[in-house]
Amino acid sequence: MVDHSELQVPGYEIPPEMQGQVVITTLDRIYNWGRRSSLWPMMFGLACCAIEMIAVQAPRFDLARFGMEVMRPSPRQSDVMIVAGTVTKKMVPAVVRLYNQMPEPKYVVAMGACASSGGPFKAGYNVVAGIDKFIPVDVYIPGCPPTPEALIYGMMKLQEKIDKQSIRQVRWYQKGPDSVQIPVPILGPDLIDPRRAEELKRIAAAQAQTQEG
Amino acid sequence: MATVTAPALDLAARFPQAVRPDTRPGYSGWIVEKDHLLEVATALRDEFGYDLLSSVTGVDYYPDTMEVVYHAYKTTGGPGIVFKVQVPRQDPIEVPSVTPIWAGAEFQEREAWDLLGIRFVGHPDLRRILTWEGFAGHPLRKDWKEPFYEEEAKPYKSRWPDGKFFYAEEKNPFKDNLKFPPDFNPEDWTPDKADALLYASLARYLKSDDELKTDRVIINLGPQHPSTHGVFRAVAVLDGETVVALKPVVGYLHRNHEKIGERNTFLQNMPFTDRLDYFNSMSNNWAYALAVEKLMGIQVPERAEYLRVIMAELSRIQNHLILIGMLLNDLGAYFTPSLYAFEERELILDIFEAASGSRMMCNYHRFGGVVRDIPPEALQKLKGLVYDRLPRKVDEFDRLLTENEILVSRLKGVGKLSAEDAIRYSITGPVLRACGVPYDVRRAEPYGIYDRFDFDVAVRYNGDVYDWYLIRLDEIRQSLRILDQAIRQMPEGPVMSTKPQYQVRVPPGEAYGRIEAPKGELGFYVVSNGKPNPWRYHVRAPSFVNITALEKMCVGNKIADFVVILGAIDIVLGELDR
Ligand code: SF4
Numbered sequence: 013m014v015d016h017s018e019l020q021v022p023g024y025e026i027p028p029e030m031q032g033q034v035v036i037t038t039l040d041r042i043y044n045w046g047r048r049s050s051l052w053p054m055m056f057g058l059a060c061c062a063i064e065m066i067a068v069q070a071p072r073f074d075l076a077r078f079g080m081e082v083m084r085p086s087p088r089q090s091d092v093m094i095v096a097g098t099v100t101k102k103m104v105p106a107v108v109r110l111y112n113q114m115p116e117p118k119y120v121v122a123m124g125a126c127a128s129s130g131g132p133f134k135a136g137y138n139v140v141a142g143i144d145k146f147i148p149v150d151v152y153i154p155g156c157p158p159t160p161e162a163l164i165y166g167m168m169k170l171q172e173k174i175d176k177q178s179i180r181q182v183r184w185y186q187k188g189p190d191s192v193q194i195p196v197p198i199l200g201p202d203l204i205d206p207r208r209a210e211e212l213k214r215i216a217a218a219q220a221q222t223q224e225g
Numbered sequence: 226m227a228t229v230t231a232p233a234l235d236l237a238a239r240f241p242q243a244v245r246p247d248t249r250p251g252y253s254g255w256i257v258e259k260d261h262l263l264e265v266a267t268a269l270r271d272e273f274g275y276d277l278l279s280s281v282t283g284v285d286y287y288p289d290t291m292e293v294v295y296h297a298y299k300t301t302g303g304p305g306i307v308f309k310v311q312v313p314r315q316d317p318i319e320v321p322s323v324t325p326i327w328a329g330a331e332f333q334e335r336e337a338w339d340l341l342g343i344r345f346v347g348h349p350d351l352r353r354i355l356t357w358e359g360f361a362g363h364p365l366r367k368d369w370k371e372p373f374y375e376e377e378a379k380p381y382k383s384r385w386p387d388g389k390f391f392y393a394e395e396k397n398p399f400k401d402n403l404k405f406p407p408d409f410n411p412e413d414w415t416p417d418k419a420d421a422l423l424y425a426s427l428a429r430y431l432k433s434d435d436e437l438k439t440d441r442v443i444i445n446l447g448p449q450h451p452s453t454h455g456v457f458r459a460v461a462v463l464d465g466e467t468v469v470a471l472k473p474v475v476g477y478l479h480r481n482h483e484k485i486g487e488r489n490t491f492l493q494n495m496p497f498t499d500r501l502d503y504f505n506s507m508s509n510n511w512a513y514a515l516a517v518e519k520l521m522g523i524q525v526p527e528r529a530e531y532l533r534v535i536m537a538e539l540s541r542i543q544n545h546l547i548l549i550g551m552l553l554n555d556l557g558a559y560f561t562p563s564l565y566a567f568e569e570r571e572l573i574l575d576i577f578e579a580a581s582g583s584r585m586m587c588n589y590h591r592f593g594g595v596v597r598d599i600p601p602e603a604l605q606k607l608k609g610l611v612y613d614r615l616p617r618k619v620d621e622f623d624r625l626l627t628e629n630e631i632l633v634s635r636l637k638g639v640g641k642l643s644a645e646d647a648i649r650y651s652i653t654g655p656v657l658r659a660c661g662v663p664y665d666v667r668r669a670e671p672y673g674i675y676d677r678f679d680f681d682v683a684v685r686y687n688g689d690v691y692d693w694y695l696i697r698l699d700e701i702r703q704s705l706r707i708l709d710q711a712i713r714q715m716p717e718g719p720v721m722s723t724k725p726q727y728q729v730r731v732p733p734g735e736a737y738g739r740i741e742a743p744k745g746e747l748g749f750y751v752v753s754n755g756k757p758n759p760w761r762y763h764v765r766a767p768s769f770v771n772i773t774a775l776e777k778m779c780v781g782n783k784i785a786d787f788v789v790i791l792g793a794i795d796i797v798l799g800e801l802d803r
Binding site for chain 1: 799
């Protein structure tokens with residue numbers, strides 16, 4: 013039998029004959045409970061961290077205990093994107109596009125040092141120093157790679173975050189576009205973030221000036 | 226023990242005009258005149274039997290010379306040959322391509338073009354490979370500086386001994402890991418330049434010559450695709466469902482190992498090697514340690530040699546188990562077989578963790594030994610695994626899968642490759658052996674103490690994916706045999722021959738260390754100029770070289786088989802893209 017006691021709002025008596033069959037709860041609570049208990053991650057691995065992500069799915073750690081075992085190969089069906097690995101400049105347009113394709117509500121977990129900040133490869137010319145330069149991140153998990161326990165802990169933190177959301181305030185029920193769309197970066201002589209195009213142009217021009225002068 | 230050394234080949238006597246010995250201290254091999262390269266290479270392959278070209282790479286001897294280095298071996302075994310071509314370091318730097326002789330040079334030459342700007346004349350498809358078309362500069366040149374450039378070499382003064390901390394972003398004018406040519410204007414840039422050349426190179430396959438004038442289509446798989454095992458992309462031209470042409474597009478995980486590695490000190494590179502083939506950090510460590518130990522001329526204590534063998538064979542077992550599990554995933558047996566594989570893998574990782582402190586990124590080897598002894602409890606566990614559990618589990622896999630109707634009908638006859646083609650494309654590892662070539666570095670040129678063990682080099686003869694699968698089971702069984710002997714013979718004693726130190730002295734010279742990694746021949750080409758940092762640090766990754774033949778394997782098969790073939794070659798992107 014499912015234990016619904018975590019849904020029950022304190023202060024309401026349930027008559028003994030109806031206990032276990034009826035709960036009195038709030039809309040926020042049941043809405044969040046539903047979402048947090050079936051977070052479907054996208055089947056999406058970038059590098060070494062992805063292997064630990066698979067290990068979390070495997071028998072010893074078994075993420076299915078949290079209702080998260082359904083890895084979806086399509087962004088259209090997933091709720092959470094675990095950025096598991098180094099994001100390179102060559103790959104980041106695809107990552108942003110995938111993020112744009114995910115329907116709301118959507119969450120991003122940056123797994124490992126690389127996804128959080130560039131990690132050991134930060135000095136590399138082809139490495140993005142943290143995926144949060146492009147897409148908003150909800151939970152960062154340190155480690156290289158984070159142990160499976162750390163990933164599970166990170167996912168539990170995400171659940172806590174979901175628990176605090178309110179249906180009246182969440183962005184996907186507000187007026188405006190259905191979902192956050194982020195301009196897709198472009199591969200030029202180096203990576204071009206369209207949001208920063210003006211700024212890049214200005215700095216490059218200033219560099220040209222100092223070289224002449 | 227195989228100590229028969231072949232008489233040293235005197236290439237200079239055969240080509241007095243074209244070849245001279247490389248006499249720089251610490252170097253070996255031959256320097257070939259550029260104009261005679263093809264002639265010498267043909268002779269090496271046809272007359273002298275060096276049929277397997279292992280590695281092609283470049284070294285930038287800034288400011289005067291650019292050098293291309295070739296390592297070739299005989300598939301019948303024995304030591305290899307190194308030869309080099311030197312050209313002045315002035316653009317255009319041009320060297321004839323050896324692809325007509327060894328087709329396996331194709332991607333490696335593209336890499337040298339991409340990273341070092343060496344043009345290979347006569348190359349069939351010389352495009353950038355790891356970076357993208359339009360990228361500014363050739364990053365491995367010594368005068369090319371990355372956006373977060375701080376100093377030529379570590380340890381950086383900002384961190385040692387002063388320890389003044391700052392963010393890399395603060396120093397860069399763009400406040401990010403970016404570098405644009407002066408006066409660059411993003412609005413003038415045409416996006417997707419990168420793919421235009423690729424599609425142009427496929428255009429000739431688009432015309433169908435059958436009577437119905439059917440259309441052929443180009444499809445992209447990846448870089449995010451559930452079946453490509455990471456960020457791998459393939460662009461295929463299809464006629465119906467049949468693959469007509471296929472180009473792998475790689476570099477989506479290009480993490481600049483080599484550029485970072487040349488800034489690092491020798492020892493600092495050890496943890497980076499973990500992250501190449503992240504399934505087998507233990508083997509990667511070994512190959513790198515081997516190369517540097519050759520340069521330093523140091524020995525490894527007995528116990529450490531045995532520990533190296535034990536760790537490497539354990540990682541081979543877990544690698545092959547995962548491969549089989551994932552292969553079944555690709556066939557549609559979603560996740561169940563992988564769950565079996567991961568169960569065993571966890572037990573092996575426990576031993577790694579006990580010995581090295583980390584599950585995946587072991588960083589276990591040092592120059593002159595290994596960092597720590599294996600704790601007695603872990604040794605006890607290891608015995609349990611090797612003597613009892615793993616043999617049973619391999620048999621279980623065998624019973625469960627080998628005769629499975631679906632597996633057999635999906636794998637038999639798919640991806641067929643002849644032994645000649647496999648050698649021509651420089652394929653190594655299980656795939657080569659499944660094509661009927663009994664070539665295994667552990668036997669062909671034993672390193673460490675492999676000459677002491679009694680084991681068979683597994684061979685299969687059909688060269689199709691079914692045999693690639695079977696040979697993995699064979700190899701696990703052979704690894705268990707080696708482990709059995711290693712555990713029984715391992716003596717007590719120290720595990721390091723030198724004092725632990727963070728900075729090692731490496732005399733000038735070059736060395737190529739290679740091992741039989743689970744995925745094929747893994748080689749490290751290291752050049753030292755006596756400084757604390759390697760002047761050149763090149764990784765010859767089996768995954769990277771093996772996919773040179775991907776098109777050859779896939780053409781004529783169905784697109785669904787591509788997924789299976791790719792899975793069975795066993796690639797890992799960390800090593801493929803580096
Ligand atoms: S954080 Fe470490 S383990 Fe994870 S992707 Fe980066 S290098 Fe690999």
